[in-house]
Amino acid sequence: MEELEGYVENIVFRNEENGYTVLHLSHPEWDDEICCVGCFSYVAEGQYLVVRGERVFHKEYGEQIKMVSYEEKQPEDSMAIEKYLGSGAIKGIGPALAARIVRKFKEDTFRIFEEEPERLAEVKGISIKLAIQAANQFNEKREMRQAMIFLQDYGISMNLAVKIYRQYGQEMYEVLRTNPYKLAEDISGVGFKIADEIARQAGFYQDSDFRIQAGIIYCLQQSTAQGHCYLPQRELVDVTAQLLGLDPALVDCHVDELCMNKQIICREIGDQRCLYYGRLYYMEMNCARMLLDLNLDFPVKEKELEKKVKSIEREEKIELDEMQKTAVFQAVQNGVMVIMGGPGTGKTTTINTIVRIFEEEGMDILLAAPTGRAAKRMSETTGYEAQTIHRLLEMNGAADGDDRSGMHFERNELQPLEADVVIIDEMSMVDIYLMHALLKALVPGTRLIMVGDANQLPSVGPGNVLKDIIQSGFCDVVRLEKVFRQAAESDIILNAHRINRGEPVEFRKESRDFFCLERSQPQDIINVVIQLIVQKLPPYVNASPYDIQVLAPMRKGELGVLKLNELLQMYLNPSMPDKIEKEFHGVLFREKDKVMQIKNNYQMKWQKINAFGDTYEEGEGVFNGDSGVIRTISTLTETVTVEFEEGKMAEYDFSDMEELELAYAITIHKSQGSEYPAVILPLLSGPKMLFNRNLLYTAVTRAKKCVTIVGSRQMVDQMIRNINEKKRYSSLCQRIQELEASDAEMLS
């Protein structure tokens, strides 16, 4: 093993994810630079390093040092100091200023930066302001470098190390020493496993109380990612015990202590002990209270209302059927109501009639939906302006207390919405967080009308909001069941309703919008999918290949989203010399790729830019399910620019790339709330729990003009018969019923 000291002359190659670097080290006393390779956690040109490693001979690149370990040292000679300062590492100081600083302070330069920064202003061209700024940067960079090198010992990747340092700064050491599990709570990308590994290295015992309690809380938090608001104690103990590799009895005895400390909340439902991560318990509780408070009775003169409906019917040249009329009457008479119905059952027609009636009364009406796409569709179908619920509530990016998602809404209990009626479409996608935020911004007297299709997949976020509200029975629910669209018009709608009723779908020879191409081998299915998206469907539905969406049930496997994206990228956006690429977590992203944002990022800034390159609109927030196209990848600024719908340009740091995925193919779950001109569904085989009726129904109802199933018809029939759904633990229904009962008791 050799040991060398020198400064980094230049960095020839660097992989930011794993830190693998090829660099040239130089020293005033050497004739030539020496090439070093290895995983350097942090490295910058001009840095002074002590590198230990083996001297090896590479047949292409010649002699090099394979680094085993390294550390940073402050350069001692003035030349090295000047080299570091002038490398561009510190904003505002270039080579000329660096030379002047070092000429003045010589070997004392770094001490001046650390201890007497104001003296830097003695150098011509440096103001006091620049002196202080430069010294702050110098010290921050030094601290950050030390932190990076420290984290490297825990086997943490570069990207994560940067995130950890950004989150805690110098407090990082304290967090690692006292509670490394906090990393899993605070930083996306750090799972329990990484935190646990750090804890192990920091000397925490496998069965330490701390580890077990952190594990329980972590599992409870994780369960929200599967849509649960709570877990029964038995289930929570079992998953935690499995994660920690411990006996369930050892885990079980920690639950009461966590409840006592109010870190988790325990409530009995029936004879089952249910454990909540605090916030979710209170959210369900508050939602129940607010829903009941909103549900006032509004007495109306029925005869007058009937007259108004008649006159609207005359004007619109339509006759509402009985259920639609009931929906209109209930909407006028109640503070809260639900309108349920599948595609083509006249929901929009009903909403429009309701809006007309309230409009004639001079009432203020607001329309909203949970996603941008759904809101856009609502605007198009109703002809009234609709917005996302986030925008309606005037979301701004600032974090809200312990809310990790960073959601904060200007509209809340202090500044409620000034509206007489709020109509929400696609309610099945609203999770408990968003429902809570919405209800906080409504005051009794405002009517809330929720419209949705309870047969769609449930919301991505936790809760079963729509189903729980319906099941609780506290408000009127009108079910629109009659399909108004003509059979000849759309086999998509007819088949969607068949699926819902559990009847087999019909593949008519003469159908113009619903096809099944039977194939039994994955490779044949892939070939057909490619042919459809590249050649056949674009002219058929008059859209571009990027508008055609492949929807797959799963991410993994031969017909999973990951594999399909790899192949579709090859056909739809092949590699070209002028297209810049960037690999991230094993996935290659390329300029012009179709991508999708996979989590809500309320802080992400976007701009709309005109043909002259000027910004004419800007805002914040890119949301789960938003799709766009990569416009540029810059390896210099380490950013990726994505153009989302309506020309919204958002810039991602390479370290935020985990929020993006290729989107030629996406999972059916991710497609909720969106519609596409044509949908291709590769279906062959998969786990029973997932391949169910809901999933097929959701996929089919995403298509406007054409559905093509490629694969097994037998699987389609099986899915229709399979009504098993993955259980979601939520208790909004119970909370509403309990409160309603206690309100009634108080009044009696």
Ligand SMILES: Nc1ncnc2c1ncn2[C@@H]1O[C@H](COP(=O)(O)OP(=O)(O)OP(=O)(O)O)[C@@H](O)[C@H]1O
């Ligand atoms: N009472 C009615 N009588 C005749 N036609 C109707 C009636 N209600 C709705 N329709 C027609 O049926 C079609 C579907 O109605 P509408 O768009 O209101 O349904 P929807 O449930 O909103 O559909 P989707 O969910 O697919 O958007 C429309 O063409 C509409 O004009």
